[in-house]
Amino acid sequence: MKIYRSLDQAPADFGPSALTIGNFDGVHFGHRRILRRLAALARERGWKPSALTFDPHPTRVVAPERTPRLMTSPDRRAELMREEGIRQVLILPFTGALAALSPEEFARLLVERLGARAVVVGDNFRFGHRHAGNTRVLAELGRRLGFATEVVPAVACRGRIVSSSGIRELILAGRISLAARFLERPYALEGEVVSGRGVGSKQTVPTLNLSTTAELIPAPGVYVTRTRDRDCAREWTSITNVGYRPTFGSSGELSIESFLLDPAPPDPPRRIRVEFLRRLRDERKFETPQALKAQILNDVGTAQRYFRRLHAWIGRPRCPVGPPA
Numbered sequence: 221m222k223i224y225r226s227l228d229q230a231p232a233d234f235g236p237s238a239l240t241i242g243n244f245d246g247v248h249f250g251h252r253r254i255l256r257r258l259a260a261l262a263r264e265r266g267w268k269p270s271a272l273t274f275d276p277h278p279t280r281v282v283a284p285e286r287t288p289r290l291m292t293s294p295d296r297r298a299e300l301m302r303e304e305g306i307r308q309v310l311i312l313p314f315t316g317a318l319a320a321l322s323p324e325e326f327a328r329l330l331v332e333r334l335g336a337r338a339v340v341v342g343d344n345f346r347f348g349h350r351h352a353g354n355t356r357v358l359a360e361l362g363r364r365l366g367f368a369t370e371v372v373p374a375v376a377c378r379g380r381i382v383s384s385s386g387i388r389e390l391i392l393a394g395r396i397s398l399a400a401r402f403l404e405r406p407y408a409l410e411g412e413v414v415s416g417r418g419v420g421s422k423q424t425v426p427t428l429n430l431s432t433t434a435e436l437i438p439a440p441g442v443y444v445t446r447t448r449d450r451d452c453a454r455e456w457t458s459i460t461n462v463g464y465r466p467t468f469g470s471s472g473e474l475s476i477e478s479f480l481l482d483p484a485p486p487d488p489p490r491r492i493r494v495e496f497l498r499r500l501r502d503e504r505k506f507e508t509p510q511a512l513k514a515q516i517l518n519d520v521g522t523a524q525r526y527f528r529r530l531h532a533w534i535g536r537p538r539c540p541v542g543p544p545a
Contacts, residue, residue, distance in 0.1 A: 222308040223298050227333055230310055235335010237270040237308075238262040242341065243384070244273050246291040247300035248403045250342065250382040254372045258340040259305030261370070267337050271306050272330075273297060274314040282319050288388060289435035291407065310334065323353030327361040338368040345371075377402055394439030396496040406495035409434045409476065410450065413490055425516055426484065427461075427477035430494060437474065438462055444498040444523045447478050449489035456482040459516070459523045460494055463503035481520060481527075498526060 224230045240258045244251050255271070262269035275294045279287045292300070298309045312318070321329070326348050330336040339358060347353040353361075359369040374381050382402045390399040391407055400406045411432030428447065440463035447458040460478040478494055500519055506512040 221298065221302045221306065223295070224308070224310045226313060227310075227329075230333065233335075234268070234270070234308065234310075234333070236267045236337045237335050238265065238267040238338045238340065239270045239272060239330060239334060239336045240340045241272045241330075241347070242345065243277060244271070244292075244297050244301070245277070245288070245384040246387055246403055247297055248382055248384065248387055249377060249401075250375045252304055252404060253375055254340055254342055255301060255304035255306060257370065257372055261338055261340065262305075265337065268308060269306050270308045270310070270334070271298075271301050272310050272312060272334065275311050276314055278314050278319065281314050281316060288385065291384065291388065291391070291436050296410075320349055323348030323357050324361060326353070327358065327365055331365050331367060336367045338370065340370045340372060343371050343373050388436060391436055391438050394441050394499045396438055396443065397498050400497070406446070406497055407438070408493050408495040409437070410493040411491070413488060413492055425479050425513065427479050428488065428492060430476040430478065430492060432476065437476070438496055438499075440464065440474075440503045442500045442503065442519055443496050444500060444526050445478060446495040446497060447480060447489075448493045448495070450491040450493055451489060454485065454489065456480040456485075457523065457527050458494070459500070459519050460496070461503060466503065466505035468509070479516065479520070481523060497530075 224234075238258050238261045240254055242251070242254075247255075258271075259269045261267070273294060277287060277290060294311045298306075298311070301309060330339065339362065341355065341358065343355060345355055345358065347358070355369070355371045362369040374383075376382065378398070378401070380386060380402075387399050387402050390396070390402070396407055409430060409432045411430050411434070413428050414431040415429065441461075443460045443462065445458045445460040446455060447460075448455045458478045458480050460476065462476050463474070464472065465475055476494065478492075500522060506515065
């Protein structure tokens, strides 16, 4: 995949392209429907399957007070898009000048700079100054400027329209199993392994402590997780506590600590991705470290049963994240 970070970086032969446009935060089930249709159209016509996304999120420029906490960085979005057949991504800096473009000026940019032959978007797509353009306007401009327009309807799952804002709400509420179904993968946090306060390894169980720049953190609690080494192909089943360590006198600083259910590696990972599979319980204060350790061992047993069900479930259709809780 080729990633460009400005119009100046985009080559003259960016097109002819089949192009989709959006923020694509999370690259969820609905986004993937758009990306799959785009990739199929590009194969049919011999065009380049391409995506245009933005950094920062447009609301940070036009309405900072409404800026959401994002699930994915631009580079992670590109990585997920590649899974659906996208071969080039333009991560366009979103500026006041870009926000001021009229719908027609924006559409001309797609044709003249990105060689758009077709534009595939969701049915809630808006563009141009003050969101003056919608899918109807896009289709009219396409007829005049020479590109086809396809609109992919929104998708529903379990009675809900799948949207980035809805998934963020689920994650903030700790409902990560349902969020994973909407994402078609577990929600994950990534970052460096850092030293903790040393209390857990002495009085309860040793953990890997994650330091992350992620904006969106699941609600405090204990979760069944999978921990992956980002430097090499290693992974472990795990349980993860997100919270403030109240048993040990909270410092008020959020911690994300994962206990590996598999044998601990002799060379601990330096950078990990923690995938959240199921919420077990709220974080709470225990009277003694021994009581906390007993609860952790109980959580381990619950997690091990979950993974046994997961392994039995592997191979069944339409199960991207595991068995029902």
